[in-house]
Amino acid sequence: MLTLINRLLPLLSPLIAIASALIVGAILMLIAGANPITAYSILFQESLSTYFGFGNTLTKMTPLLFASLGVLVALRAGQFNVGGEGQIYLGALGSTLIGLYVQGLPALIHIPLALLAGFFFGAVWGWIPGYLKAIRGVNEVITTLLLNYIAVNLVSYLVQNPLMATGAPSPYSPLIAKTSRLPIILPQSLAHAGILLALIAAAILWVLLVRSPLGYQITAVGFNPIAARYAHISVERTIMLVMASAGGLAGLAGSCEVMGLKYRLFEQVSPGYGFDAIAIAFLSRGSVVGVVLTSLFFAALRSGANVMQRSAGVPITVVYVIQGFMVLFIAISFAVEREIRVKTQRGAKV
Amino acid sequence: MNNLNFFSDYLIATLRLAVPLAFAALGGLYSERSGVLNIALEGMLLTGAFTSAAATFYIGNPWLGILASLIAGGLVGLLHAFLCVTLRVDQLVSGLAINLVAAGLTSFLARLVFSGSSTQQLPGIGTIMIPGLANIPLIGPLLFQQDFLVYLLFILVIFTTYILFKTSFGLTLRGVGESPKAADTAGISVTFVRYIAVVVSGCLASLGGAYLTLVQVRFFAEGMSAGKGFIAIAALIFGRWHPVGSALACLLFGATEALQLRIQALGANIPYQFLVMLPYAIALLALVGLAGKSTPPKALGTPYFGENRHSD
Numbered sequence: 001m002l003t004l005i006n007r008l009l010p011l012l013s014p015l016i017a018i019a020s021a022l023i024v025g026a027i028l029m030l031i032a033g034a035n036p037i038t039a040y041s042i043l044f045q046e047s048l049s050t051y052f053g054f055g056n057t058l059t060k061m062t063p064l065l066f067a068s069l070g071v072l073v074a075l076r077a078g079q080f081n082v083g084g085e086g087q088i089y090l091g092a093l094g095s096t097l098i099g100l101y102v103q104g105l106p107a108l109i110h111i112p113l114a115l116l117a118g119f120f121f122g123a124v125w126g127w128i129p130g131y132l133k134a135i136r137g138v139n140e141v142i143t144t145l146l147l148n149y150i151a152v153n154l155v156s157y158l159v160q161n162p163l164m165a166t167g168a169p170s171p172y173s174p175l176i177a178k179t180s181r182l183p184i185i186l187p188q189s190l191a192h193a194g195i196l197l198a199l200i201a202a203a204i205l206w207v208l209l210v211r212s213p214l215g216y217q218i219t220a221v222g223f224n225p226i227a228a229r230y231a232h233i234s235v236e237r238t239i240m241l242v243m244a245s246a247g248g249l250a251g252l253a254g255s256c257e258v259m260g261l262k263y264r265l266f267e268q269v270s271p272g273y274g275f276d277a278i279a280i281a282f283l284s285r286g287s288v289v290g291v292v293l294t295s296l297f298f299a300a301l302r303s304g305a306n307v308m309q310r311s312a313g314v315p316i317t318v319v320y321v322i323q324g325f326m327v328l329f330i331a332i333s334f335a336v337e338r339e340i341r342v343k344t345q346r347g348a349k350v
Numbered sequence: 351m352n353n354l355n356f357f358s359d360y361l362i363a364t365l366r367l368a369v370p371l372a373f374a375a376l377g378g379l380y381s382e383r384s385g386v387l388n389i390a391l392e393g394m395l396l397t398g399a400f401t402s403a404a405a406t407f408y409i410g411n412p413w414l415g416i417l418a419s420l421i422a423g424g425l426v427g428l429l430h431a432f433l434c435v436t437l438r439v440d441q442l443v444s445g446l447a448i449n450l451v452a453a454g455l456t457s458f459l460a461r462l463v464f465s466g467s468s469t470q471q472l473p474g475i476g477t478i479m480i481p482g483l484a485n486i487p488l489i490g491p492l493l494f495q496q497d498f499l500v501y502l503l504f505i506l507v508i509f510t511t512y513i514l515f516k517t518s519f520g521l522t523l524r525g526v527g528e529s530p531k532a533a534d535t536a537g538i539s540v541t542f543v544r545y546i547a548v549v550v551s552g553c554l555a556s557l558g559g560a561y562l563t564l565v566q567v568r569f570f571a572e573g574m575s576a577g578k579g580f581i582a583i584a585a586l587i588f589g590r591w592h593p594v595g596s597a598l599a600c601l602l603f604g605a606t607e608a609l610q611l612r613i614q615a616l617g618a619n620i621p622y623q624f625l626v627m628l629p630y631a632i633a634l635l636a637l638v639g640l641a642g643k644s645t646p647p648k649a650l651g652t653p654y655f656g657e658n659r660h661s662d
Binding site: 028031032080082132136138139141142143145146147149150153154156157160161275278279282315317318319320321322323324325327328331332334335336338 | 389433437438439440442443444446447448449450451452453454455457458461462572577580583584587621623624626627630631633634637638639
């Protein structure tokens with residue numbers, strides 16, 4: 001019985017947290033003068049059961065999944081990567097540069113090259129705080145946050161000046177070469193091949209984290225860095241590796257936005273995907289499968305929100321409140337779970 | 351004379367931009383000196399900004415707006431304390447969750463409250479001239495022709511320094527942040543001290559938000575805290591968790607922001623994005639230790655499992 005409780009808790013508590021957050025959302029909808037049941041059914045029907053709506057959900061899921069994999073891999077090593085947003089911007093920049101300035105390549109080479117550039121640019125942006133943490137002991141939360149602002153402004157400068165398309169009415173770059181664009185997978189919808197790449201990345205990461213010595217090493221550093229050091233694991237190198245990979249994965253989120261969706265670099269590459277990613281990774285409690293499911297859920301929330309606003313009159317911001325409360329509730333559920341575990345263990349002793 | 355005017359204006363702008371940061375940094379100081387990490391400053395600023403705007407909008411009196419923001423900020427602090435001290439939730443996660451909720455909730459409520467009145471200009475709080483001193487050139491307009499919140503800030507910086515280093519409460523606060531176990535053994539309630547510190551933190555940060563809405567811009571805009579809470583944390587670290595040091599760091603950040611606005615207005619040939627970046631870059635360099643090593647309170651970020659002492 002006790003083991004059953006202990007086994008069920010990690011599955012149950014995210015569901016309770018999600019349900020509670022949806023209830024808070026419903027209360028706000030009532031305050032705004034809308035019927036929550038109508039609003040939620042419009043939201044989820046649109047985003048999950050219509051062809052175009054689902055295509056839209058997959059499109060939104062791509063950056064969310066990449067960015068939350070980035071948070072997850074860092075979290076495994078005990079590092080809080082709050083810099084997803086900046087890493088997305090850098091990744092988008094890297095892919096744009098290859099898409100714009102490298103011409104005449106076949107798509108089979110051009111696409112991987114542009115993706116690689118996105119990964120590399122994001123990785124550098126993740127490596128910097130990793131290096132500062134490992135070598136200088138600077139808290140990575142603050143540095144990744146500060147780097148977000150620097151990245152956003154860097155991209156803003158570039159698309160307003162050297163990268164700006166000639167005669168563009170607002171700041172954006174020229175279109176990237178056709179050979180560097182990701183193909184559409186659901187005809188006539190927005191859904192592009194980026195989602196397949198993100199799922200492949202998730203699968204690779206699962207194998208790496210759960211089935212390889214490297215994954216064991218990363219988890220060991222996250223669990224107890226001092227013990228890891230005794231086991232001859234270089235904590236510093238692991239932290240730098242993990243933060244660079246985290247940045248690279250988030251960078252691919254930016255790459256896909258450029259290569260699959262907009263085909264050019266805009267000032268606003270990401271409307272906060274990097275921050276949603278933190279919420280997603282926490283809700284999934286370090287599980288790769290959990291991240292896939294939760295980012296689908298968050299993508300559905302985002303893609304249905306517009307339709308909900310139009311047909312049920314509920315402001316989109318309610319979705320952000322729901323996401324915030326999910327993190328809050330999951331944090332509380334961790335604490336409650338720990339208490340229950342302590343109590344059941346004490347009970348078992350008696 | 352023209353140059354002096356320009357310089358005087360520049361100093362005033364610097365101070366104005368530094369005030370919200372300094373309130374938040376002082377707030378962060380109380381919390382972090384007691385050992386509770388406060389990433390939630392951003393959300394607390396935003397909460398203060400929104401509640402002061404909403405209350406002023408409904409009641410028409412900015413002083414009640416300030417009072418409302420104090421209460422709301424205190425409640426957010428209470429939530430952070432409950433999560434971090436009582437439930438011992440990871441302090442980073444708690445802070446991030448509060449920031450997310452505050453951002454969503456204030457945007458949502460702002461649409462309900464201010465809808466229909468797109469450019470709602472709020473009544474502000476007036477300037478208080480200090481007789482005699484206000485007429486001193488340069489220093490007068492800077493230090494003695496300000497509003498209530500600025501004077502309050504000056505007093506709070508001095509008061510906090512005194513409290514922290516000259517009173518037994520300050521000793522207790524620092525003790526709890528350095529070694530909660532020792533404090534507990536000495537009969538101090540770690541829980542109580544941390545609750546007080548984090549609630550005070552919320553109140554002070556929300557005053558920074560009230561200054562944003564009631565003095566700086568006189569309206570509420572979604573997400574108007576724009577990372578100021580995080581800059582305040584950087585200032586706190588840069589100022590080595592000392593009230594005067596942190597306030598000076600805030601002035602430095604204010605000075606770069608004021609410079610950026612001025613250069614933009616003059617149409618100088620420097621892309622404004624680089625100047626917007628500047629405070630963040632400086633904060634980053636400060637963290638890397640360009641200004642020497644800064645050591646945080648020893649117990650910062652670690653929850654205290656006090657009751658283990660009493661069990662069994």
